[in-house]
Amino acid sequence: MISLPPAFTERMQQLLGNESETFFQALVSESPTSIRLNPKKTANTDLPFPALLSRQVPWCSNGYYLKERPSFTSDPLLHGGAYYVQEASSMFLQVVLEQITGDTPLRVLDLCAAPGGKSTLLASNLPKDSLLVSNEVIKSRASILKENIIKWGYDHIVVTNSDPNRFTGLKGAFDMILVDAPCSGEGMFRKDEKAITEWSENNLRLCEERQRRILSDVWDALAPGGYLVYSTCTYNPGENEDILNWILTTFDASSVEIRHNFTAITPSPFPLHGYHFYPHKTSGEGLFMGVIQKNDGTPFTMKKEKRATPSPAVKLPADILPLLPDMTKYTPYIAGETLGILPKQHAEFIQYLSSKAGVIYKGCEIGECIKGRTKPAHSLALYHKLQQKHVIRQEVDLTTALQFLRKEDIRFEAPQGEWILITYKGIGLGWVKEVGNRVNNYYPKEWRIRQF
Numbered sequence: 001m002i003s004l005p006p007a008f009t010e011r012m013q014q015l016l017g018n019e020s021e022t023f024f025q026a027l028v029s030e031s032p033t034s035i036r037l038n039p040k041k042t043a044n045t046d047l048p049f050p051a052l053l054s055r056q057v058p059w060c061s062n063g064y065y066l067k068e069r070p071s072f073t074s075d076p077l078l079h080g081g082a083y084y085v086q087e088a089s090s091m092f093l094q095v096v097l098e099q100i101t102g103d104t105p106l107r108v109l110d111l112c113a114a115p116g117g118k119s120t121l122l123a124s125n126l127p128k129d130s131l132l133v134s135n136e137v138i139k140s141r142a143s144i145l146k147e148n149i150i151k152w153g154y155d156h157i158v159v160t161n162s163d164p165n166r167f168t169g170l171k172g173a174f175d176m177i178l179v180d181a182p183c184s185g186e187g188m189f190r191k192d193e194k195a196i197t198e199w200s201e202n203n204l205r206l207c208e209e210r211q212r213r214i215l216s217d218v219w220d221a222l223a224p225g226g227y228l229v230y231s232t233c234t235y236n237p238g239e240n241e242d243i244l245n246w247i248l249t250t251f252d253a254s255s256v257e258i259r260h261n262f263t264a265i266t267p268s269p270f271p272l273h274g275y276h277f278y279p280h281k282t283s284g285e286g287l288f289m290g291v292i293q294k295n296d297g298t299p300f301t302m303k304k305e306k307r308a309t310p311s312p313a314v315k316l317p318a319d320i321l322p323l324l325p326d327m328t329k330y331t332p333y334i335a336g337e338t339l340g341i342l343p344k345q346h347a348e349f350i351q352y353l354s355s356k357a358g359v360i361y362k363g364c365e366i367g368e369c370i371k372g373r374t375k376p377a378h379s380l381a382l383y384h385k386l387q388q389k390h391v392i393r394q395e396v397d398l399t400t401a402l403q404f405l406r407k408e409d410i411r412f413e414a415p416q417g418e419w420i421l422i423t424y425k426g427i428g429l430g431w432v433k434e435v436g437n438r439v440n441n442y443y444p445k446e447w448r449i450r451q452f
């Protein structure tokens, strides 16, 4: 590892005292590898990498450490959304959710969401029928977020590509907002040397300013009594405790204690409730998380836009209907040639949101209507509610699955003219169609795997 900035070393020595030596040793040790399973896709399948699984992540029921880092790119199950590769500390979000959510469906905003680690965890752990709005400001990163969300296969979800200030007008709209803030990344020093080279005291100040700006922009969008979950991957108190204290003095809010049994997690100095993950104490990267509850504010009302006209009712094509779940809980929509479904109880909100923020994906896209015919969408292949029993399926071996994911030609006996779902270990990967004597591979060009 390249040498650490002296000002960082000095601060950590002061902060950790006797523990600092073991902390610095941990920074040059190997990062643990961990994955989090998608409960909707893995309930009836074997666990991935059975030979490599070592133990469960103590604070996450779907999280597992692996004994070594495999080539994830060459595992079709990753591309089918059966699991997400996520460093273990971040999975503490599950403990937070268990405490601050109940059974009532919520509206949740994940403001800084790309590439989607915490969003996929939220999707799996929010109360049933909750809506997750997963936002990323940087366009190229928003595309990666969208890809990972589609692979996860949930439908109570919207992906937006907006600056945080676009949410200011949605007063009181969200019961919970996660701000996994862009930060100085000290917690990633072990994994990413770029974080070390980019570190400077000036950059710390810029990060702190940006965090305050993001939080100011989004605070109004939090409902009265709602929770703000704030996290960073840095040890810098200026971006952690100081930010939480700034929220408490700037807004009418309280610091929320998260009860847990993990003695290796380091609490913030009393009376603030904040939680530090240090790599010499917990198996994972550096992380900080704190929860703030909003005390005041106005409840959300959807202002009727002057020009908003109700969308005409959309009728789904008869050949697609059997592939979908019970449609009484969904509202179909059509946007250009794209046909999709939205959770009915959130459809009006999603339409309203579209007038405020840049929606790039919503619900589940199920197909494209071209000249009266429906071409199934790739997201339908990855949808966890796809009624596989009504689909022609072709289970393939590892070699064929990888050829498919590289968008190469694959060969097998297939019924003429039918859409066929390619599955690997029962997990849907995408569509092919037999035309003449070849099978057309419909894997999205921009998602194909290139090297491994």
Ligand SMILES: C[S@@+](CC[C@H](N)C(=O)[O-])C[C@H]1O[C@@H](n2cnc3c(N)ncnc32)[C@H](O)[C@@H]1O
Pocket: 090, 111, 112, 113, 114, 115, 116, 117, 118, 119, 136, 137, 138, 141, 163, 164, 180, 181, 182, 183, 210, 214
């Ligand atoms: C720590 S990362 C988020 C990681 C993500 N939550 C996950 O679990 O996969 C912070 C994100 O904030 C985004 N970001 C950068 N500048 C921002 C800004 N000014 N406002 C909001 N988000 C920003 C970055 O592009 C990055 O994707």
